[in-house]
Amino acid sequence: MTIPVRLYSYWRSSAAYRVRLGLAYKGVQAHVEPVDLPAGAHRQPSFQALNPDGLVPLLEIDGLRLSQSMAILEYLEETRPQPALLPSDPVGRARVRALAQWIACEIHPLNNLRTLQYLSKPLGVSSEQRSVWYAHWVRQGLERFEQHLSEPQTGAFCHGDTPSMADCLLMPQVFNARIMKVDMADLPQIARVESNLLQLDWVRQAYPYSQIDAPSDQGELALPAKA
Template sequence: MDLHGYFRSSASYRVRIGLNLKGLQYDYCPVNLLKGEQRGNDYRKLNPQGLVPALVDGDTILTQSLAILEWLDETHPEPALLPAEPLARARARALVYNVACDIQPVQNLRVLKYLQGEYGISDEQKIGWIRHWIHEGFCALEQQLNPAPFATGEQPGLFECCLLPQIYSAERFGMDIAEYPAIHRIALACGEIPAFIEARPENQPDSTL
């Protein structure tokens, strides 16, 4: 498998964690978002949206990080990223969507560029915008997370694949994760697991380019 992504992209980071948790081998193909490589003709053949990631497995091309992660869970079911019981799966997905659908999209690169280009917001206002939406989402998650080591029990899963990249982003913009005790507990637990360590942005080959 080839994973086309960017080291600091939350969506790419999610898929790296999922692949690592599954113990799947893949080749990492950097796409430099700051240089606009995602908008090039060659890359748009993989992902017409011009977004990362894109996962290529033989003749199969998959986009959208959550779709990729659920496909991985269905085609490589062990270890599972989602609980087996339907209600538990729905509750896990609700936590996942809080991060992947409500927090992260409003702070991704193209949204921030639009805010600065069209409305002239300052860097300080941009950081305030990012912190606001992360804080709103994290406060809601704090009320929903159980006291187990991870969101759905004793092992990390789909939620942790999404949460750790969001934590990375929050810390990058100066937020103190210790203010969110349940999230902080999960972050510390994941920080001891090789699958999460290897997926971190600073451990990707394009982080130094």
């Protein structure tokens, strides 16, 4: 009997979006179980019993429960190697992992929900100052990422002309920045790679507004039509 794959996700969670991309790229069908983060569903005993960390994503696969998006992507890569999320050469793998970790370690922790909530309460930071905090760290991180994308190893995607783990990290961070109205007009490499990725069906399948728990009012972030 095949054990169903289940992903605990929230439509605009960056970390869950990374895993949706990895699953979709590798053609792994997963049942998506929405966890309403703003309503605090991740802090309820029913979810904490599954993941005591109280975070999404959580992936049930192969009879296991896996947390931490980077670890999940690495697990998918090891157990389902094709199509590959990492290049075949060690130098390429190091570059892709460095790009991915730049977002996962240097940007995302500064902009995730609990960090922003802590600024508001108990620290009493106003919503305007909170937006300044967000834009500062996300802009600084993405500017550096843009410089990395100027390297010759970059192609249609973050590393060459084949999508990789780095693209699975970039797409969610850019969506998150757009939702928070961060100006990215001067980051053309990021815009180019994003636009190339948005042509791909598996990326479109994982897009936040393609999710069952996404609001119907999509505004300017609605999934753009294919070119």
